[in-house]
Amino acid sequence: MEGIYxxxxxxxxxxxxxxxxxxxxxxxxxxxxxSMHSFGNKVGLAIKKARMQVQELLGAEHDSxxxxxxCGTESDSTALISALKAQPERxxxxxxxxxxxxxxxxxxxxxxxxYKVHLLKVDGKGRLDMAEYKxxxxxxxxxxxxxxxxxxxxxxxxxxxxxxxxxxxxxxxHTDAVQAVGKVxxxxxxxxxxxxxxxxxxxxxxxxxxxxxxxxxxxFRPLLRGGHQERGRRAxxxxxxSIVGLGKAAEMAMEAMHHENTEVARLRDKLEAGIxxxxxxxxxxGDPSNRLPNTSNIAFEFIEGEAILLxxxxxxxxxxxxxxxxxxxxxxxxxxxAMGIPYTAAHGTVRFxxxxxxxxxxxxxxxxxxxxxxxxxxxxxPYWEGDGPAAEPEKAxxxxxx
Amino acid sequence: xxxYSDKVKEHFFEPRNAGVLEGANGVGDVGSISCGDAxxxxxxxxxxxxxxxxxxxxxxxxxxxxxxxxxLTEMIKGKTLDEALKxxxxxxxxxxxxxxxxxxxxxxxxxxxxxxxxANYRGEEWSDDHEEGALVCKxxxxxxxxxxxxxxxxxxxxxxxxxxxxxxGGGCSSCHEGIEEILVKVMSERGESFNPGAQPKEExxxxxxxxxxxxxxxxxxxxxxxxxxxxxxxxxxxxxVDGKTIYVSMTGACAGCQMEALTLQGIQQKLMEExxxxxxxxxxxxxxxxxxxxxx
Ligand SMILES: Cc1ncc(COP(=O)(O)O)c(C=O)c1O
Ligand code: FES
Numbered sequence: 001m002e003g004i005y006x007x008x009x010x011x012x013x014x015x016x017x018x019x020x021x022x023x024x025x026x027x028x029x030x031x032x033x034x035s036m037h038s039f040g041n042k043v044g045l046a047i048k049k050a051r052m053q054v055q056e057l058l059g060a061e062h063d064s065x066x067x068x069x070x071c072g073t074e075s076d077s078t079a080l081i082s083a084l085k086a087q088p089e090r091x092x093x094x095x096x097x098x099x100x101x102x103x104x105x106x107x108x109x110x111x112x113x114x115y116k117v118h119l120l121k122v123d124g125k126g127r128l129d130m131a132e133y134k135x136x137x138x139x140x141x142x143x144x145x146x147x148x149x150x151x152x153x154x155x156x157x158x159x160x161x162x163x164x165x166x167x168x169x170x171x172x173x174h175t176d177a178v179q180a181v182g183k184v185x186x187x188x189x190x191x192x193x194x195x196x197x198x199x200x201x202x203x204x205x206x207x208x209x210x211x212x213x214x215x216x217x218x219x220f221r222p223l224l225r226g227g228h229q230e231r232g233r234r235a236x237x238x239x240x241x242s243i244v245g246l247g248k249a250a251e252m253a254m255e256a257m258h259h260e261n262t263e264v265a266r267l268r269d270k271l272e273a274g275i276x277x278x279x280x281x282x283x284x285x286g287d288p289s290n291r292l293p294n295t296s297n298i299a300f301e302f303i304e305g306e307a308i309l310l311x312x313x314x315x316x317x318x319x320x321x322x323x324x325x326x327x328x329x330x331x332x333x334x335x336x337x338a339m340g341i342p343y344t345a346a347h348g349t350v351r352f353x354x355x356x357x358x359x360x361x362x363x364x365x366x367x368x369x370x371x372x373x374x375x376x377x378x379x380x381x382p383y384w385e386g387d388g389p390a391a392e393p394e395k396a397x398x399x400x401x402x
Numbered sequence: 403x404x405x406y407s408d409k410v411k412e413h414f415f416e417p418r419n420a421g422v423l424e425g426a427n428g429v430g431d432v433g434s435i436s437c438g439d440a441x442x443x444x445x446x447x448x449x450x451x452x453x454x455x456x457x458x459x460x461x462x463x464x465x466x467x468x469x470x471x472x473x474l475t476e477m478i479k480g481k482t483l484d485e486a487l488k489x490x491x492x493x494x495x496x497x498x499x500x501x502x503x504x505x506x507x508x509x510x511x512x513x514x515x516x517x518x519x520x521a522n523y524r525g526e527e528w529s530d531d532h533e534e535g536a537l538v539c540k541x542x543x544x545x546x547x548x549x550x551x552x553x554x555x556x557x558x559x560x561x562x563x564x565x566x567x568x569x570x571g572g573g574c575s576s577c578h579e580g581i582e583e584i585l586v587k588v589m590s591e592r593g594e595s596f597n598p599g600a601q602p603k604e605e606x607x608x609x610x611x612x613x614x615x616x617x618x619x620x621x622x623x624x625x626x627x628x629x630x631x632x633x634x635x636x637x638x639x640x641x642x643v644d645g646k647t648i649y650v651s652m653t654g655a656c657a658g659c660q661m662e663a664l665t666l667q668g669i670q671q672k673l674m675e676e677x678x679x680x681x682x683x684x685x686x687x688x689x690x691x692x693x694x695x696x697x698x
Contacts, residue, residue, distance in 0.1 A: 325464035
C-alpha cells in the first residue's frame, strides 16, 4: 500500500504538472534572466508569467508587488527587518504568542538589539483579544506581524481587520500567510495589508522558494543587497526553475480553490468526527468554526505524541505532533501552551493536514487505525486504568521532579 | 524522524513487562509531565535474597522513553538490588544500541526510576537532584543547566573553558552561540561582561595525571571493551596519543562495518568519563572519524 500522507501543513508533494513546467528550465532554458542574449530572454519571460500567476492567486493590484525569495522564513525576516530599518524612530513590534518560529525566534533576537516585542495572548480556542491589540497600537509600533492561519491548529486570525487598525495607527502590517495561501481565497488589493509571506512548498511547488508581497508604496529596505534582481529588492540570481514551478502551482491552486474549501473540508470533517466518536478523552484544539479547510488538530489525553506518530508510521500514516519529543525540546508546542491546554493533553496532540490529493479511502483507513493505536498506548500509560483514566489522574500518578 | 536503532524500535513496538505488576513491593515514580516523559517502575523483590523476581513499567512518553523502560525491566530482572543499582544510564543506552543525543535523558529517567523504586522498597526517602535544561550541545548531549552550573562553579569566561570542562562545543561548534548566551547571562550575574577575545583558563583539569598515567588509563579502558569486541570478531589497538586526540586502529569484523562509528562513540564516551577531559578518538582509517566525532 502507498503511504497515507496527512502532513500537508509540513510540506506538500510537488504536483507532476508543476515538475513538468519546471523541467525545461534546467536544460534548454538554463540562461540567466539578466543576460543580454537569447538564452536569458525566454527565462525572463517565464519569470514574468510566474509573477503574474502569483499576483492572481494573491489578488494583488500589481505584479511588481511580488518579490521572489528563497523561502517563507526569508520573507518573514525581510519584512520585519525592513519595517524596523525604514522607521528607525519606532522601536516596537506587535505579534502573537502562537506565531511560527520564523517570526518568534527573530523577534527574540531583535529584542536583544533593544526593540520591544509585544506578544498578543490567545484564549483557549486560540483567539486574540482585540481590545488588548488596540491598546498596544501606539505611535511607537513599527510593525504588526500576525499570521493568517496557524500552522498547528489552522485557526484564522482576523488579519484584514487588524491591518485596518494598524494602518490607522500609522504602523505597518505584515502577515505570515504561509499556511493560508492556496487554501483560502485572497484579495490583497482590497486590504491594508502591507506585506505578506508565502512559501512554495506548502502549495505543491518545490521547497526553497517563497514570495514576499510588498504593497506598492510601502517603504522598504532590502535584506539581501547586491545585483538588481527583483528591482533591487532581493539581490541574488533568481531560482528560475522554482519560480516557474511556483507560478504553475499558484495557477493550479486557483483552480482547486473551490475543491479545497468544499471536498477537502468535508473529508477533514469526516476524519475528525470519525476519530472523536471512537476515541474517548480526545478533543479538537483551536477554533473549529474558523480555520483552514484541511487541518484538524486533535489532543489525545494521557499519552505522548511521538509514540502515536511512530505507531501511525508503522501503518503507513504520516501526521505530526506538538509533543516536546518530536522537536527535541523540553516543552510541548508553544501554541498548545498558549491556549492553556494541560500538559497531559498537549503532549498528545496530533495534527492531520489533508490536501486535494487526499481520498475518502484514506480517511476511512485512518479512522479505522487511530482508535487501536490510542488504546494500545494508553495501556502503557500510568494515568490510565482499564477503559478510562485513573480516578483523579493527576493524583494517581505524580512523579518526582516536575 | 529520529534515527532510532532497531533495538529501540523493537522495544517500543513490543514492549516487555508493560502494565501494572500485582504484588509489587517497590514502586518508583519519576519524570516530568511538562517535558512529556514520566515513568512508573514496579518491582517485586524477594525479601530474603533481595533478588528482583519481576519488574514492570508504565510510561507516559515517547518512543525511546518506552523502549528505555522496557529495556530496564529486562536488564534488572533476576538481579539483586545492589547489582541492579549498578546499571547506569549509559548501560541502558548501550543495551538499546545507542540513543540519539536528544533522547539520552530517557535512559537517565530509567536509572532514576530504579533508584526511586529501590528506595521505596527499602523504606527510604529518595530525593533527586536532577534538573534538566534545554539541550544546547547535540554532539555531546549537554544541556543548559549543566553548562550554567559548570560556568558558575568554576568561574568560567570563555567558550573554550566551557568545552574544556563539559565537552559542550568541542565538536561541530554549531552550539557556540548558545554557549555564549549562557556565558553572557552567568557572567553578568557576577558583574562581569563577556569578552569574546578573552583567553581561556589554563588547560582543562586533568586530574593531575602524568602522561604515563594517562596512557595507562586509556589502555585500561580499551582493555575493558576488548572482550566485547572480540566476541564480535574484532579488536582495537592504541596507536598514539597526541594531546586530546587518541589514535586507534580497529581490526577484524568491526572495522568498516556500520557499527564502527557507534562503537567508537561509546568508547570515546567511556574514555572521557575516565580521563575527565574532552578527547577525540580517531580511527586510522579515513571515513569513520567524522561519523564518530559529531553528528549535527
Ligand atoms: C506559518 C509558517 N511560517 C513560516 C514557515 C516557514 O516556511 P519555509 O519553510 O518556507 O521557510 C512555515 C513552514 O513551516 C509556516 O508554517
Ligand atoms: S553541537 Fe555542540 S559541538 Fe556540535
